[in-house]
Amino acid sequence: MAFEIEYQNTWLTPTLEDIVMFVIGGDWGKEPTIIDDDYVKVLCIRGSEIRDWSKNKGNTASIRAIKKSSLETRELIEGDILIEISGGGPDQPVGRTVLIDKQTLSYLPETPKVCTNFLRLLRFPKAIDSIFLNLFFDFFYASGEIVNYQGGSNNLRNLKFAEFSKINIPLPPLNEQHRIVSKIEELFSELDNGVSNLKLAQNQLKVYRQALLKFAFEGKLTEQWRKENNPEPADKLLERIKEERQQRYEQELKDWKAAVKAWEKDGKKGIKPGKPRKIKELTPFTKAELNEFPELPALWEWAKIDKLTEYSPYAIKAGPFGSSLKKEFYVEKGYKIYGQEQVISGDAHFGDYYVDEEKYKELISCKTKPYDALISLVGTVGKVLILPENAEDGIINPRLVKLSLDKNYYSPFLFKFFFESYFLKSLYSIHTHGATMDVLNLGIIQGLPFPLMSKEEQEKIVNEIELQFSIIDNLEHTIKSGLQKSEALRQSILKKAFEGKLVPQDPNDEPASELLKRIQAEKKKYLEEQKQQKSKKPKNIKKMNKELSIEEVLKTSDKPMLAKEVWQKSKHKENIEDFYKELKDIQSKIKEVKKGTESLLSLSK
Template identity: 30%
Template sequence: MFTYIDIASVDRDLKTVSQPQRLLGADAPSRARKLVESGDVIVSMTRPNLNAVALIDEQYNDCVASTGFDVLKPIEVEPRWIFAAVRSARFVDAMCEKVKGALYPAVKSADIREFEIPLPPLAEQTRIAQKLDELLTQVDTLKARIDAIPALLKRFRQSALAAAVSGRLTEEWRTQHVGWVDEESPATAPTSSSLPVGWSSKTAGDICGFITKGTTPSKEKMSTGHGEIPYIKVYNLTFTGALDFSIDPTFVDSSTHSTDLKRSIVKPGDVLMNIVGPPLGKVSIVPATYPEWNINQAIARFRAGDEISAAYLALCLRTEEVLSHAVSRAKATAGQFNLTLEICRELPLPVPPAEEQTEIVRRVEQLFAFADQLEAKVTSAKSRIDHLTQSILAKAFRGELVPQDPNDEPASVLLERIKAQRATAPKAKRARKDA
């Protein structure tokens, strides 16, 4: 058994060896030909723009690496200094300029070894490496925290929806506008298992008009980029309630729309939900951009009746409770859920009075706008953090990261010692080529 490090074993974000393979020698691939030791720096020669590089630590000493790596073995040089050099944007840019091959873009080992880097005194290299370790660890911590925020915002949005359709979001509003809540009378107050007074529990079939799904015409009856009737596909639906028809817009002619696709005509105000997933929960309200639209077979149309507004209906269809109900009854094939129209009609919906529906929608939109603002700030912060690593590396290679010490052995002396060691080192043997 041996540990094999191939290109896929390198985490390109963290620049570490992650999940190498354990193989039997008899099963070794032909590329498993390079022995690596602690302190070596491995650099992927394929697709250098992805910067798959890593510093070999004690854990992977004497492991076998793929011939797809160039293995750099520092002589009298701090390994972390070499590692920092091959992580720099200047190195990546230089390698990208030397790439050859369209299907399998790669650089040669010589291209990597010809890359010039500044050489400070060895003591200064160590000080810089320690400072880089400290700063880049902080950057990685920031990245991890930033990366966790989208999941928190997703949970926040679901919590807001859950509070909305349970009545918790407007509990205080009801005391001021309806006046039915009496804290001393638990019989009339809402509980976690019951709806507030004045609300009713309905199914989608009870309160919506005819619920139907779309149809997919033959390809020759569809056109992209222009046409008469816009044709909505699942990727035009979003998780925010808005319809995004800018993504690969597709159209059908009016004749096909009114004959072959007559059953799947939708109009402004209709609520659409994807019924094939995962993911389920893509819900959008048809805008008034066109007087009529059409939908494909993976989308169901809900037309709000008198008891429910389209905006409130769209909120209900995005809640975890409704989606869980749908998934529990859906047919699953190879990990894909398919909702029937019967399941759609049976979806349970809590229905408050019309005035409260309006207030719920207003509050949810306000909370979601707040989440959207946070998301935009997170995206901006992530971009700045991504640039921070390169800024720190650039500062290191300009000699600005740590103070210099005039007592350090000059780099010129170090360079002479390196040359002397290289001159006395045994030459690597090359296998004789077949005739």
């Protein structure tokens, strides 16, 4: 939403720097294990606490140790506002704020609270309602206007606080501030109840989705269908699969012998045809293992994955080694490289990484075809993508496993539903005595049990699941739309509030002009008191550590350093803007390497 707002003509709009009384950066301090009388243990609020602030109110803050002298100026009190000045990312600008209230301070009340140096403490005169101010900061951030005050890179953004402090703050009379806050809290309470109900329904649908899958793979979804249709038992199906594979192998041997005879007749020119190898089967489940698994319907069987895939040496295949598929091999067009981007997004056509025909032939064992099941081993572990009929020819990358399922005997879509179910995860936990599927590899997949039933029943199960899931999808879409409307309504309420249209004005209120005079007087008095207290403190005769420039900090290490670490060790640890200014000035001397969401800095050689 654009930040367009018309304030009441009876209000004033001073800048943030006009009304803020005290501003200071936080202190991350040292490990709490430090033994030093000059240090005291504190709870240090970080940027990561902001996400769930309304729920936790900072009770997940880290225990740290900071100097007593630092605590004197940084200890948080009720009404303080913390603003995020560094962090963020491409989808989350910095500039989020939280209000320190009684609930925050009541958690471990004997332990002082401070904020990390990635946040900044803002303290305002008591003549301003700090809840009102924080609501305005929330509104300003949500409007998107905050992006105009961003600096730094995508991986480490910083708030240009000097510029941000020039933003105009709406200043109605104090009593009107209180009325606005009271009305917003009343409306937000009703809105929160509605949002809570929507989220409850959202979670219930997730539970229902998994309950449906469990019901299906216990055989209960098609129980009546089996009674009415008497399908082929799975043990007979397994016998047919075994017989067909044996016949295929015998045919391959026959064809090989014929090829050898032709080769001999031709004077043994060229390379002798290679003898076909019989594909090695996985070790079947023992009786003890089968007894650990849930009981299946009488016509079903537990089977390992090799019984469900095509009879081919590459039907079950992990991606190539990373060294075989470096980015230097990528081309603009050719054979597609399938990775977790396609699997996690559920879109086989996503992405534009390709290899040429030479590299494709080199990695032919990793080739894909329509209806292959691709399984993600990293990111969202265990996510499955079934390649559509119009999927491009390609190969998998090292982060995937490919299964070419035999569609004559096993539905790829049934496989996807089963593999992504909590039901399978519970079976894995039973089979491995409590382990979880946080890590996945080909060996684990080859040891998992899969329910096998007749092909007709498989199709019936898939159809029933897809029907129910389409209903769930529609309901989830409705809920998502409701949540989006709730957020839009929340911003509409705030906009109305800060335009002075949410509550009536009262001519008996103290005028905003008089309020501003009181604010400025309180601010002036506070600053004078701070100055007097500072002058009374004995001078520290201890030799101060030399303040280091960025270049000097980097010279202390023979390895690249995290940008955050360089900042904290430099003379700019209290001012992120000065840090970036110096970094820009010496950028020709600096080498920056991206590592995930972090930046590593070193001196150029």
